[in-house]
Amino acid sequence: MTSNPNDSQTALYHDRPFVLDLFINSAIVAIPEPALDLVGAFLPALLTAVLIQPDPVRVVDSGTVDILRGALSNITYNKNIAKIVESLNVTEIRADLIYLSGEEPGSSIMSRNSMSSGALAAANWLQEQFEGYGASCEQIGFRDGWAPNVICDYPGTDNSTGVIILGAHYDSRGRPFPDRAPGADDDGSGTAHLLAIARGIKNHNVQFKSNVRIAAFAGEEQGLVGSRAYAKYLRAQDANVTLMIQADMLAYHDPSEPMQLGQPDRYALPEANQLIANVSRLYAPELTLGWTDGCCTDHQSFTEQGFPATSVFERGLDGGDIVDPMYHTSYDLVDRPGVDLEQLRSISKVVFAALLHVSGYELGSSKLE
Template identity: 50%
Template sequence: MRLPGLAPHSLLLVSLHDLPTVPVPYERYLNQSYYGIYGGKRAFIVDSVCMQQSFSLTLLGTTVVLESVEDNLVWLQRRPVDPSLSATRLFDAQLDKLVASVQRAQRVQTPVQNSSLPGAQGWRRQSSGQVSLWKPQMQVKVLHRAQDGALLSISDAALRDLDRSLPPYWQYMTFPGSPVPLIPVPRHAKERLRQALADIRFNHVAASIVNGISVHRLRRDVQYLTGEDPASKLETRHSFSEDASRAAEWLKARFRETGASCELQYYREGFAPNVICKLNAPTDTTETLVLGAHYDDRGSFGSVRAPGANDDASGTAALLGIARAIARRGVVFRSNILLCAFSGEEQGMVGSKAFAEQLREQGANITLMIQADMLAYRVLGENPQLGLSDPSLMGTKELTDILQTVAAIYSPELTAGYFPYPGGSDHQSFHEQGYPAAQVYERAGYTKDPMYHSTGDLSDREGYDFEQIKSIAKVELATILHVAGFDLEERDDAASDESV
């Protein structure tokens, strides 16, 4: 990427807490140099003119000097996990090992079929009648190290290898090629949620609707997506795989069976599409509420198999369960509802970023976005839990307040609390576009699923709890029932569980 302005350039990583206190003279520079949120900090890339005129910008946070032309800038981070998991080794040692493995040239032995094989750069002919293919040296530079994260400058070839080589609890996000708008969640959007919270009371009709989410169907949907169902041919849902595209078609068909209008959103070459489904309000309103999950997954390094039962077939199945419960009772919302199954989450939330940016360009009126990511794992001996994104790190407090209140009313079996992780799922894409957003999760604490990003992430194992998925899905559904408002269609016969 070529950085705009005059060299040298500096990357500023500014805490979300500190940003509201930025002096007014700095706002113009920062608004023109914003690149997103990484590791719970906002990133700005400013040129030498900006730094000379406002040198004290460096006092806002961490400063990293950049060259005028860098390869892809990538933020690499390790998810905080419970100390009982082996992945809690020293970050620096793991980072050095990962960088070394990505930089190492790889040789592929390919039999020669005839003497006319092109002698392109990178090919070497051997006397054995084989050709050795040497990949060009893949470049990786570590520009900055933090406690559980690092900034890399990395070539295209190395980035592809990085995606295949990540340890289980690691994630990466790629910087955009140019600055993006810095859009805070507006006051009126927060006030809308505060008013909704003040009006939330137990509603027996809402209770009957959310209780209609079927554990039986949750199990069937999860096991189809993981390939545990013999009728499913899915081995993986990695965003670059053909199986992921087949999963997208299957999801679109299942959502359409509930009466939603659906489309596949293709946003980047090589990626499986987002599945975007809509329930239109009968009145003329632009207000829209979004429920999301990601259907793509990751498996163990070197294995094709990637079932992703918890991450995130659990959240995706919850979306389907919500859609079926809505259809079963003939719920008609007074606001528009979007049910979104995103791809590309494991590659830095690129699918949801594309969709959230599109909504912003269209001037969409988004009241809230709730992301369901990893709902199923429960540690033996612990009560069922509802983890909520900590709004001091990422997201909107007014929305997490609603989710906690709704959970206490409709899923009192859940122990609710924050989990200490700064973003990293698709709610971040909406938060960055200035929309109220939050994530629901399986645990009010550090990740403790030993099969995270593993071929062992199946539903038929100890700790995988379909009842907990239902309890959290009830919170999601009850929230949009209360915030959007709803009516019931008049009809003679309710649809059976198997028909929707």
Template identity: 45%
Template sequence: MSRRRQFPLLALLLAFAFLGLQAAVPATARHAAAPLGNYGALGDQVTIALASPKQLLVNGLAISDVDPADTTLLVLEHVPIDGSGAPELVSAAAWHDQTVAVLDQATEMLASRERTESLALQSGVETWTAAPHVRVVAASANRATLVVAVPKARVALTEGREVDLSDLLPTAVLPNTRVTRVDADSAATTVRSAPVPDRLVEVLRKHKKPTKGDKRIRAMLKKTTIPEMRADVEWLTGEDPNSPLTTRHSLSEGHLVAAKWMREQMTKYGCDQVEFMEFRDGYGPNVICTIEGTDLPDEHVVLGAHLDSRGSVFWPYSRAPGGDDDGSGTAMILNFMRVLHSSRLRLRRTLKVISFAGEEQGLIGSKAYARAARERGDRITWMLQGDMLAYRKPGEPLQCGLPDRYMTPEANLIVRKVAEAYVPEVQVGSTSACCSDHQSFFENGFASTQIFERNGPIADPMYHNSGDLSRRTGYDYEQLQALARVALATTMVVAEIAEP
């Protein structure tokens, strides 16, 4: 045959092959999957999607024997700790191997319903209402991210309360593990792009060139002083002898005590309304302060920190002072309210100051708030989160780390520009410690970012540790003061002072 006659035959064969492949592909795989999120470091991510109500995809591959309706996926990410000698804290491979080994132990224990104190997961647990199979279903190529399928089983605690197994399973993992929960309904809150609010564009235009700033804001910065923030931090950690707290774990009585204390402080500092937002059985509430805007009340500016804490053993009754993570952020939002109240200034936009719960279990409280805000149609102009603001590695300058992912670039730029104008002593840079409650707002289409204590990776040796107290080497109130000033100046610039 000539080559001219071979080509139609080859095309026909290819067409039949394509049709055969299409027939072999399940119908669910041929339809567009609903994305549930990308997790892990940029360039080496794990992608999770929902192909159908009964089929999960991880990196495009179907996960067998996992029913999305009856399963919670826990995405576990390795968080390197700068300067630590422990290999599992530095090496992703060592972290991966130890995490998998611990999860295997947890699975065996759950299947046999043994009660042993050798595994932290068992602490405080009286009975299991099921013997579920917990398993690792995927991992990133660099071994720094694991996806774990957890059946939606209930666990009865010794005091009679029941919680989901996925709420307690993080007990088993290493302290330097970031936990994100992914449920089938997360498809409704996946990352989406949205126009940058006009107000942020206006702020960037005004700060295109160096500015001296607003003298009223500069006066507020002078009122951001260390003694008041120290008192707040020491009450939250229990270092204050008058404080009853030993933990603020979201599932503990201590968290509810701290939430009531936050409500009292917010009321004292002039919030127009303070409310508890319940979002999940067994968890303490989000605490929300609302300060109504004057002429632009429908535009919201959100300033947040998380109230909950975790210790070396992640169960509800272990010691978890949370001095840096996130007692420092909580002290920052209290400082903002205190200084704003004493200044007698009003803001054009409505301010929401939120103390979130459930951050350590996977941003649960902030996800609930951000999703509800989107469903209500709230016009959130800006969200700024403060998480871990007080540790300074010896010999390093004052710093402000901005996240390298899960953020709005324009929001990062505003923090940088405002810091240069009002707090020039702070070196602004980038950090991989990216993922706090602002991520929930970003995933719901709201402009958001975070401030962190350091440029680069986490350096605090007491990260997720029961030794996270304030009276220790490296806990630096000048660092906290500097970032509290950055948060105050940025929030005031975006919310905008109302003229008398």
């Protein structure tokens, strides 16, 4: 873990790392801000850096919660939504994923560490892809020398200020070779799910009633740095975020277990979790639902700022622990045992269907329920 450099206790040790407290499976460590970029290179694979947020977590506005409760009360199976989400294609998902992981011969992305040239190349490639699917994109920097967040918008037709955000982080970690950080599962899989949904929007000429935003974050592996900067920016703008859904690690599947969808047991709005659960049962009954106590990913940044948020994960059995043996290593590749692109597709169907239900939509000029 890392603590905020503005915290008074951390400031006492501003020039060097310092252990503030030890626990059985974790520690609180003060790290000078310039050293954040080194965290991923030296942490063991199974340890994750999480920045401690010194500010109090904001409460979600009751009106926003009511919007989600209204959506929940009206969710029933919709054959048009089913048709749209069933069109998601594993072959296309795989093509995106092997490009991001550097397994595609035409890809030059050997690492997506937030401070690498590969991450910058990935940001440019992602913007090009999303814009090709009809979104309007920009790259928003948050720290000198780091890859930017890639933020892409689909304007709604109802002229409201409300926005639904789908997120994933495109940066990665790799050990024992920091220069080879393919991050196929963590979190190329979540990023590929964003691309699959964007492609579905384009292929079906979906026009959303609410504003929809796709956010590919950098800096997650150093402690949610990119998403925290962006969520704070949105709070400062008093943005009207209706829902935020983060996807992190969707593709690994232990062959001895069923395909799964794990939901967070913390930092998530209960109504948002219930929405995902209900939609999953309607459009992806092949998934076994469960809870994960895995911590943390970028939805936490939005929860801290009082925005309604949740996440989707690849495992929900036995506490939803991470079972991918190549997590945070240089061997997190697509073409290896256990990577299940059908599971990735199924979770993508759930997120896409949830988006369509909450936003409302039209297909071309035909208004649908």
